[in-house]
Amino acid sequence: xxxxxxxxxxxxxxxxxxxxxxxxxxxxxxxxxxxxxxxxxxxxxxxxxxxxxxxxxxxxxxxxxxxxxxxxxxxxxxxxxxxxxxxxxxxxxxxxxxxxxxxxxxxxxxxxxxxxxxxxxxxxxxxxxxxxxxxxxxxxxxxxxxxxxxxxxxxxxxxxxxxxxxxxxxxxxxxxxxxxxxxxxxxxxxxxxxxxxxxxxxxxxxxxxxxxxxxxxxxxxxxxxxxxxxxxxxxxxxxxxx
Amino acid sequence: xxxxxxxxxxxxxxxxxxxxxxxxxxxxxxxxxxxxxxxxxxxxxxxxxxxxxxxxxxxxxxxxxxxxxxxxxxxxxxxxxxxxxxxxxxxxxxxxxxxxxxxxxxxxxxxxxxxxxxxxxxxxxxxxxxxxxxxxxxxxxxxxxxxxxxxxxxxxxxxxxxxxxxxxxxxxxxxxxxxxxxxxxxxxxxxxxxxxxxxxxxxxxxxxxxxxxxxxxxxxxxxxxxxxxxxxxxxxxxxxxxxxxxxxxxxxxxxxxxxxxxxxxxxxxxxxxxxxxxxxxxxxxxxxxxxxxxxxxxxxxxxxxxxxxxxxxxxxxxxxxxxxxxxxxxxxxxxxxxxxxxxxxxxxxxxxxxxxxxxxxxxxxxxxxxxxxxxxxxxxxxxxxxxxxxxxxxxxxxxxxxxxxxxxxxxxxxxxxxxxxxxxxxxxxxxxxxxxxxxxxxxxxxxxxxxxxxxxxxxxxxxxxxxxxxxxxxxxxxxxxxxxxxxxxxxxxxxxxxxxxxxxxxxxxxxxxxxxxxxxxxxxxxxxxxxxxxxxxxxxxxxxxxxxxxxxxxxxxxxxxxxxxxx
Numbered sequence: 001x002x003x004x005x006x007x008x009x010x011x012x013x014x015x016x017x018x019x020x021x022x023x024x025x026x027x028x029x030x031x032x033x034x035x036x037x038x039x040x041x042x043x044x045x046x047x048x049x050x051x052x053x054x055x056x057x058x059x060x061x062x063x064x065x066x067x068x069x070x071x072x073x074x075x076x077x078x079x080x081x082x083x084x085x086x087x088x089x090x091x092x093x094x095x096x097x098x099x100x101x102x103x104x105x106x107x108x109x110x111x112x113x114x115x116x117x118x119x120x121x122x123x124x125x126x127x128x129x130x131x132x133x134x135x136x137x138x139x140x141x142x143x144x145x146x147x148x149x150x151x152x153x154x155x156x157x158x159x160x161x162x163x164x165x166x167x168x169x170x171x172x173x174x175x176x177x178x179x180x181x182x183x184x185x186x187x188x189x190x191x192x193x194x195x196x197x198x199x200x201x202x203x204x205x206x207x208x209x210x211x212x213x214x215x216x217x218x219x220x221x222x223x224x225x226x227x228x229x230x231x232x233x234x235x236x237x238x239x240x241x242x
Numbered sequence: 243x244x245x246x247x248x249x250x251x252x253x254x255x256x257x258x259x260x261x262x263x264x265x266x267x268x269x270x271x272x273x274x275x276x277x278x279x280x281x282x283x284x285x286x287x288x289x290x291x292x293x294x295x296x297x298x299x300x301x302x303x304x305x306x307x308x309x310x311x312x313x314x315x316x317x318x319x320x321x322x323x324x325x326x327x328x329x330x331x332x333x334x335x336x337x338x339x340x341x342x343x344x345x346x347x348x349x350x351x352x353x354x355x356x357x358x359x360x361x362x363x364x365x366x367x368x369x370x371x372x373x374x375x376x377x378x379x380x381x382x383x384x385x386x387x388x389x390x391x392x393x394x395x396x397x398x399x400x401x402x403x404x405x406x407x408x409x410x411x412x413x414x415x416x417x418x419x420x421x422x423x424x425x426x427x428x429x430x431x432x433x434x435x436x437x438x439x440x441x442x443x444x445x446x447x448x449x450x451x452x453x454x455x456x457x458x459x460x461x462x463x464x465x466x467x468x469x470x471x472x473x474x475x476x477x478x479x480x481x482x483x484x485x486x487x488x489x490x491x492x493x494x495x496x497x498x499x500x501x502x503x504x505x506x507x508x509x510x511x512x513x514x515x516x517x518x519x520x521x522x523x524x525x526x527x528x529x530x531x532x533x534x535x536x537x538x539x540x541x542x543x544x545x546x547x548x549x550x551x552x553x554x555x556x557x558x559x560x561x562x563x564x565x566x567x568x569x570x571x572x573x574x575x576x577x578x579x580x581x582x583x584x585x586x587x588x589x590x591x592x593x594x595x596x597x598x599x600x601x602x603x604x605x606x607x608x609x610x611x612x613x614x615x616x617x618x619x620x621x622x623x624x625x626x627x628x629x630x631x632x633x634x635x636x637x638x639x640x641x642x643x644x645x646x647x648x649x650x651x652x653x654x655x656x657x658x659x660x661x662x663x664x665x666x667x668x669x670x671x672x673x674x675x676x677x678x679x680x681x682x683x684x685x686x687x688x689x690x691x692x693x694x695x696x697x698x699x700x701x702x703x704x705x706x707x708x709x710x711x712x713x714x715x716x717x718x719x720x721x722x723x724x725x726x727x728x729x730x731x732x733x734x735x736x737x738x739x740x741x742x743x744x745x746x747x748x749x750x751x752x753x754x755x756x757x758x759x760x761x762x763x764x765x766x767x768x769x770x771x772x773x774x775x776x777x778x779x780x781x782x783x784x785x786x787x788x789x790x791x792x793x794x795x796x797x798x799x800x801x802x803x804x805x806x807x808x809x
Contacts, residue, residue, distance in 0.1 A: 050641040051807050069804075073644035084639045088571045090547060099556040100563035101643050107556045127547060 001026050001182035002047065002151055006056035009042050009206075016042040018206040019056070024182040024199075026150070029173065031193035031200045032186040033229075035237055039206040040186040041081070044155050047184065048078035060151050074102065077144030081156035083136045085128040091115070092124040094143055102147035110146060117172060118142050119165070133160035141169065145176070152176055154185040158192060170196060194229040202236055209236050247357050279736030314397070314476045315436070321404040322429050349510055355402065356509070363394045385491060389482035392498050396479050399505035406512045435468040475501060548573050560645050561653030568628040568657030586614075608676020615669040618662065619700070623707045623745065624738075626662045629654040630712040634719065637808065648800025651712065655796065658708050663701045670696055690777040698781040702788040706752045709792050709799070710745050716802050752791055760784030 002024040009017040017039040024030045032040050045051040047058055049065045049072060058065040063072035089097060092111070099107030115121045118138040128136055137160050144152065154173070158166050173196060177183050187193055193200060200217065202210040210217045210232075217232065218224045224232050266273045333341065333355070341351060367390045371383065381389075443463055464473060479501055481494035551573060554566045618625070633640060633654055640650055674692050677683050764780035 045638070048642045050638055052805070070644045070646060073642065078642045080638060084636055086567060086571070086636075088574045089567060093550070093554075093570070096554045096556070097563050097567055100554050100558065100566070101560050101645065103557060103560065105556050125547065 001028075001061055002184065003059040004047070004056070007043070007046055007053050007058060008055045009039075009046055009051060010054045016206050017046065017053075017203075020203070020206075020208055021056075022201055022208070022211055024151075024184055026180045026182055027177055028199060029177050029183040029185065029197045031197035032184055032203070033188075033190065033193055033200060033233060034203040034209075037205075038203045040203065041155055042206075043203070044078065044153050044184065044186055047151075048076060048153050049073050050078070074147075075149055076151040076153060077147070077149040078153045079140050079144045079155065079157055081159060083128075083140035085136060085139060087128050090125050090127055091120055091131075091139055091142075094128075094139060095146055098143045098146050104147045107146060110148075114142050114145060117168070119168065134162055134165045137161060138165065138169070141172065145172070150181055152181050152183045152185075154183070154187075156187055157185055158187065158189060190228075190230045190233055200229065202233060204237050247354055251358075251361065275736035275740060277736065278739055282735055282739055310476070310480050314479070315432075315473065317397070318400065318404070319433070321401050322408070352402070352406075352509060352512070356399070359398050359402075360395075363391065363398055366394055367391050381485065381488070381491060385488070386483070389485070389491070389495070389498075392495070392502055393479055393483055396498070396502045396505055399502070399509050403505060403509045403512065406509065432472045435472045436464070439463045439466065439469055559649075560643075561649040561656075564633075564650065564653035565657045565660070568633075568654070569661065571628050571632075572626075572661055586610075604676050604679065606676070608673050608680075611669045611672030611674075611676055615666055615673055618666050618669065619703065621742075622662045622666065622704070623658075623711050624742070626658045626665070626708075628661065629658040629708060629715075631715045634715060637806065641806075646800060647803035648797050651716075651799045651803050652796045655705070655709050655712050655792075659701065659704045662704045662708070663697065666700045666704070667697055670700075688774055690774045695777045695781050698785050702756060702785055703749065703753070705792050706749050706788060707745055709795050710748050710752075711741070713795065713799050713802075714741055714745070716799055716806060753788070755791065756784045756787035759787045 002022075004023070005021050007017055007020040008015065020039075020043060022030070032043060034040050042051065046053050047060075047065075049058075049069050052066065060072040061075045063075070065072045085094065086097070092115075095107060095111045095114070098104070099111075104110065112121070115124055118141060120135065120138055120142060123131060123135060128139065131139065137157070141154075141157065152173070157173070158169055161169060170192070173183060173185065177198075185193070185196070194214065199213050200210065201208065202217075210220075214229055214232070218227070221232075221235075224235055227235070266276065337354075341354065367387060370390055371386055440460075440463060443459065446459060464470065478494075478497045482491055482498050485491035485494050550566065550570045552566070554563060630651065643650070670692060674687055678687060680687075760780045760783050763783040764776050767776035767779050770776075
């Protein structure tokens with residue numbers, strides 16, 4: 001579903017992402033973790049077609065992002081860490097806008113269930129300025145889910161959510177994965193990654209440090225046996241910085 | 243407290259200057275813009291032609307004095323009736339955080355506010371001295387400086403006093419009213435004294451609208467008691483600035499200083515609990531600041547959501563979503579109401595100036611329409627900005643959409659082109675309505691030209707201008723004022739001049755081909771089908787040629803957009 005091979009992204013002298021390769025199959029949830037400045041957001045933005053890679057390929061459901069950007073983007077949704085909403089469109093109008101962009105002909109039928117799932121029904125006539133940070137995040141997620149994408153990319157999806165919102169959003173992500181979507185999420189909340197993800201990609205300074213199910217990562221490093229993801233993460237990233 | 247104020251002012255100024263110098267050094271294009279900005283100001287301030295002798299004509303002086311007093315009075319009414327707290331009581335968020343919990347008295351907070359306002363007053367005073375130096379009376383620089391400083395400080399104190407009084411009334415409704423009853427009674431009496439003579443002579447005033455006779459009658463009415471008594475303090479405050487020699491100035495200064503002193507005592511002794519109002523005003527200010535940094539939200543008000551012009555269907559051209567979104571933004575007030583009012587005031591002023599002999603309301607309407615149309619043709623692109631110039635702040639989202647760069651760019655330009663053309667067509671109709679009975683304009687006002695030719699020409703010109711503006715935003719984001727990038731200072735003036743100059747130049751170049759083909763078609767068709775009918779094929783050819791040019795430019799901009807990673 002997501003195929004990344006040799007992804008490299010450079011800015012002048014800085015190599016933000018270096019030769020990254022991984023795959024995410026339908027139903028899988030890949031946790032993208034790394035210290036600040038590791039290249040997580042750059043990687044997600046390359047996957048979303050926002051940043052063109054300097055080299056390497058990214059394919060979404062078989063469509064090369066460079067060759068067929070429009071066809072590839074139709075299949076994916078990107079939810080940024082800071083929700084970017086149009087301040088003059090109401091919640092409901094955001095969904096209408098997205099429906100037209102993604103040509104979702106049955107949006108009117110889908111929208112109420114989605115609003116209900118994300119607890120936005122009673123706020124549907126409100127402007128983003130009248131919503132809390134958490135509600136804005138939920139609206140960004142709703143906009144991403146309306147066209148039923150087969151690939152979901154989340155950058156810190158739970159920032160600003162209350163405990164109930166966190167629970168609901170986790171359920172939403174897992175439900176989409178169960179329905180066959182390939183999900184990549186980046187987060188500093190390692191317990192969340194451990195709970196949600198079927199695999200982990202740990203990156204540091206743009207390089208791949210570890211990749212695969214947590215069990216197989218630990219199996220490759222016997223000294224980490226029995227440790228939680230947080231300890232595994234600290235051990236792997238501190239080894240790189242040394 | 244004073245020491246803290248001077249520390250903050252000195253260090254803020256120094257840090258700001260240092261930051262601007264670093265930017266100039268790191269990005270030389272800001273230096274170019276700065277030079278152009280300074281050059282503009284130099285020519286504007288120092289190389290203006292000598293003013294006309296009307297500046298010293300006796301009736302002109304009286305008229306200016308009367309108008310000045312009336313403007314001051316209107317400002318005062320606004321502060322008293324509708325509140326001036328938004329500016330008068332505004333503390334910055336940092337001041338609220340550091341000063342309000344600090345162990346300082348209310349009087350100390352007010353003194354802080356007064357000191358801070360002095361910085362702005364001094365800048366304004368210097369600006370006014372330069373701007374009015376040709377027209378002002380021949381008094382030495384320091385004398386005129388003191389005169390303007392007295393006037394501006396008195397006004398500033400009055401606004402603060404009004405804000406404090408209103409805050410006191412709001413906080414302690416009945417007690418506040420009791421404590422401020424004298425001030426309220428004076429305000430009501432002043433309003434009655436001014437309005438009654440105007441109402442009684444309303445038909446006579448309207449008969450003379452809006453030539454010199456109108457202003458003469460207005461002056462006569464307001465120079466009689468009791469209106470003249472109401473305007474007396476304003477004349478007193480303005481008198482030093484209008485003095486023609488030192489002796490006249492000396493006599494005028496003393497009463498003006500007395501008015502200023504009385505205001506100072508009033509403000510400092512005011513014991514109004516203004517903290518709530520100040521915190522609210524400061525929060526509103528911070529909110530406005532945040533909205534301005536956020537695209538298209540500067541004038542959006544929560545809880546007042548207007549309906550979109552039309553409902554967006556999920557099927558159809560995907561770029562239609564962007565056009566719809568930008569139109570919704572306009573309907574919901576992304577355009578500054580202040581700018582609309584300013585344009586209207588300028589247009590009406592322009593119309594009155596042209597219509598000084600009083601040709602009647604119809605001419606006035608026509609002139610306002612034509613003036614507004616002219617302004618929007620020349621400067622409309624700086625006003626209607628619901629396109630890439632605002633949406634580049636959403637670059638991340640736009641690039642994630644399954645749309646080609648060309649579709650996005652075309653939709654963005656289309657939205658502002660349609661909006662601007664619609665506004666212009668409104669003023670075309672207004673101008674036509676006003677001038678429809680003018681025999682000398684009969685040929686120009688033929689229906690073919692007004693209903694087809696002019697709208698076609700306007701949409702083409704707007705399309706080219708706005709495409710160029712958007713191309714500028716895409717290629718040189720630092721040169722076009724993007725919503726999240728608001729550099730201040732002289733370089734902004736330079737940037738605006740340069741971008742507007744280049745846009746006009748390139749628009750003229752872009753119009754050469756459409757104009758040549760359109761004119762050729764008209765010349766060929768006119769002998770066969772007549773001049774009126776010939777406008778139609780000429781307009782079609784003109785529009786087709788221009789659309790072809792714009793489409794080619796948009797296709798290229800789409801490619802640029804797809805390569806743009808960040809702004």
